[in-house]
Amino acid sequence: MKEYAYFLGCITPNRYPGIEAATIKVLNKFGIETRDIEGASCCPAPGVFGSFDLRTWLLIAARNVMLAEKKGLDIVTTCNGCYGSLQEADHILKERPELKDWVNENFKEEGLEYKGNIKVKHILEVLYDDIGINKLKEAVVSPINAKIGAHYGCHFLKPSLVRGHGNPERPTILDELIEATGAESVDYKDKLMCCGAGGGLRAKELGYSLTFTKQKLANMKEKGIEGVIDTCAFCHLQMDRGQIEIKEKFGEEYNLPVLFITQLIGLSLGFSTKELGLDKHSIPMTEKFIR
Amino acid sequence: MSLKDEIEECGEILGKDTVDSFLVCMQCGKCTGSCPSGRITSYRTRRIINRLQAGDRSVLSDPDLWMCTTCYTCYERCPREVRITDIIRAVRNIAAREGYMSEPHRATASFVIKTGHGVPINDETKKLRKELGLPEVPPTTHKYPEALESIRKIVKKTNFDKMVGFDWDTMSLEKREKK
Ligand code: SF4
Ligand code: SF4
Numbered sequence: 001m002k003e004y005a006y007f008l009g010c011i012t013p014n015r016y017p018g019i020e021a022a023t024i025k026v027l028n029k030f031g032i033e034t035r036d037i038e039g040a041s042c043c044p045a046p047g048v049f050g051s052f053d054l055r056t057w058l059l060i061a062a063r064n065v066m067l068a069e070k071k072g073l074d075i076v077t078t079c080n081g082c083y084g085s086l087q088e089a090d091h092i093l094k095e096r097p098e099l100k101d102w103v104n105e106n107f108k109e110e111g112l113e114y115k116g117n118i119k120v121k122h123i124l125e126v127l128y129d130d131i132g133i134n135k136l137k138e139a140v141v142s143p144i145n146a147k148i149g150a151h152y153g154c155h156f157l158k159p160s161l162v163r164g165h166g167n168p169e170r171p172t173i174l175d176e177l178i179e180a181t182g183a184e185s186v187d188y189k190d191k192l193m194c195c196g197a198g199g200g201l202r203a204k205e206l207g208y209s210l211t212f213t214k215q216k217l218a219n220m221k222e223k224g225i226e227g228v229i230d231t232c233a234f235c236h237l238q239m240d241r242g243q244i245e246i247k248e249k250f251g252e253e254y255n256l257p258v259l260f261i262t263q264l265i266g267l268s269l270g271f272s273t274k275e276l277g278l279d280k281h282s283i284p285m286t287e288k289f290i291r
Numbered sequence: 292m293s294l295k296d297e298i299e300e301c302g303e304i305l306g307k308d309t310v311d312s313f314l315v316c317m318q319c320g321k322c323t324g325s326c327p328s329g330r331i332t333s334y335r336t337r338r339i340i341n342r343l344q345a346g347d348r349s350v351l352s353d354p355d356l357w358m359c360t361t362c363y364t365c366y367e368r369c370p371r372e373v374r375i376t377d378i379i380r381a382v383r384n385i386a387a388r389e390g391y392m393s394e395p396h397r398a399t400a401s402f403v404i405k406t407g408h409g410v411p412i413n414d415e416t417k418k419l420r421k422e423l424g425l426p427e428v429p430p431t432t433h434k435y436p437e438a439l440e441s442i443r444k445i446v447k448k449t450n451f452d453k454m455v456g457f458d459w460d461t462m463s464l465e466k467r468e469k470k
Contacts, residue, residue: 010410013429017416021423036430039438041407047361048409051383052392052400054304056451060403060442092304099304106448110441158363159376168367193327194362201328201360203395208358211331277423 002130004121005068006034007075009082010042011233016240018277019078019233022262023123025276027076029139029269030131034076037067043085045234046155047199050085061089062103065120066112074119076126078260080232081198084155087120091162122156123262124231128173136180141270143182146227146288148264149220149256150174150185151239153232154194168192177261178229181268189219195230197238207249213242217254226288228258236260241282257285267291294346294385301381309374310381316340316373322365334358336365336375343382351386352470357393388454390470400455401464404446407432407439 004027012019024034041060042049049057065086068075077083093100094116103114127136157168165171169192175185196202196212217239220228230236240258247253258281259267266276273279273290292300295314302310322336323329329336334355342350350356359379366376386392392400399409408431417427432439446452456465 008429008431010408013420013425013431014408014410014412014416014433017420017423017425020429021425038430039432039435039441040430041432041438041442042403042409044403045409047380048396048399049403050380051357051361052387052396053449053451053454054301054380054384056446056449058304059445059449063441063445096306106445154360154362154364159366159374168363190327192364194360194364196327196360199359199361200357200396200399203399204357204393208328208332209360212327212360275423277419280419 001031001033003033003035003073004076004126005037005071005073007037007040007043007064007068007077007082007086009077009079009233011237012078016233016236016260016277018263018280019236019260022260022266022271022276023078025271026262026265026269027126030135032126032130035071035073037064037071040064040067043082045081046085046088051200057085058089058092058099059103059106061085062093062114063107063112065090065118066107066114069115069118070112074121076121076123078123078262079234080122080153080155081234083120083122088162090116090120122231124156124173124177127177127261127265133176133180136177136265140180140182140268142268142291144264144268144288146183147186147223147225148178148183149188149223149225149228150178150191151195151216151228151230151235152192153230153235154198156231174229174231174261178264181264183264186223186225188223188225190216195235195238197234202238206245209238210242210246210249213238214246214250214252217243217256220256221254225256226286228256229261229264230258231261233260244282255283257281257283257289259289294343294348297385298343298378298381301384305377305381309377312373313340313343313378315371316344317371319370321368321370322375325364325368327362327364328358328360332358339379340373340375343378350382351389352391356383356386392455397455397464400451401457404443404452404457405462407442
């Protein structure tokens with residue numbers, strides 16, 4: 001049996017706990033257990049805290065990694081921001097012994113030490129590498145019959161030098177996972193474009209930030225896409241709640257249901273819309289996603 | 292200290308070669324052409340790099356510096372391997388130290404000092420968590436006060452609290468004149 005330390009971050013547990021419930025349910029179905037990381041904090045957001053003060057960013061991120069190391073477990077995350085922060089911090093500490101020493105010096109009192117002996121993974125990697133497309137396909141009991149727009153977000157793939165998931169201009173991992181549920185992943189204009197939330201733009205310039213989102217949603221609508229599937233809790237907030245904000249600010253309505261990848265897979269495995277928290281999203285599910 | 296030296300100092304975390312790479316920019320403009328933010332605002336990535344090369348300190352107070360979403364598209368495509376997004380983060384660090392941190396950003400930072408989370412929990416989500424069979428309060432700094440203390444120790448050590456202007460007596464942000 002495989003176990004992961006589930007790093008929750010902020011938006012998953014504090015805004016979209018349906019993502020948390022869906023992730024645990026889907027992983028359990030395939031014999032993968034998740035464990036709490038007691039006392040974990042904000043990752044902290046790579047583009048936001050990294051922009052304010054890189055030293056504070058590295059120390060807080062390193063602390064989160066060390067808490068999982070203490071359990072001897074690899075980390076799984078359900079947010080590109082969390083993944084981005086922890087994976088980058090881990091990468092830096094593995095490459096730079098002087099920073100590792102500095103971190104350890106700072107946490108000596110608390111009995112924490114960075115060793116560099118675990119991996120920080122994104123949920124996409126766990127679904128794709130540990131479970132695999134074939135097993136996911138075999139387990140489908142309620143196939144999804146819908147045209148889907150895949151939204152990869154930015155920090156799972158980039159910077160590719162640090163992430164190591166290959167060419168960030170032509171990824172297929174999310175499309176393959178979507179199609180394993182029976183759905184069709186439809187290409188659309190600027191598919192790999194950012195949702196607009198990152199780097200502190202959502203907090204500081206909501207109007208511009210939502211303009212990114214609006215463009216993506218319009219490009220999806222143009223292709224007859226019926227639902228957005230994302231891989232990041234922050235993108236998820238931007239695409240789901242963002243549609244309400246877009247309506248208020250610009251008077252435009254898209255009404256595109258937004259699901260996190262484990263929520264889509266959860267539906268295909270026979271879990272109900274309610275069990276996956278989908279009935280509590282800002283944009284209501286259409287019949288394609290109601291079970 | 293010159294702007295270049297200050298940027299290099301930020302290389303202590305990201306690596307000196309990384310933050311130094313703005314020096315080899317050849318002003319081709321591929322970054323601007325790739326930038327989703329530049330499509331909808333007057334923000335021009337190439338111009339920012341150009342001004343850094345010229346040692347132009349007005350970049351630090353320019354709101355355009357905060358238009359980047361850190362999407363890394365330019366970083367991936369730059370033919371000279373200028374680590375643009377990392378450079379932007381480093382320059383923003385300098386701007387923040389000089390007091391050019393916007394109110395919404397100070398607020399986000401203060402949430403982490405107060406709760407350990409940039410986006411803290413609310414009653415609506417607590418209720419939803421319960422309905423989903425999850426513990427009402429997540430097993431994070433929200434549940435463990437000693438963990439929150441550990442985060443507070445860090446921000447005191449790095450003087451992050453002073454930089455954002457967090458007042459420990461009132462547990463809120465000090466009033467600041469807009470810069
Ligand atoms: S793409 Fe690179 S070389 Fe070209 S202008 Fe931008 S930073 Fe300079
Ligand atoms: S990382 Fe920033 S500057 Fe570069 S393309 Fe993205 S938004 Fe533009």
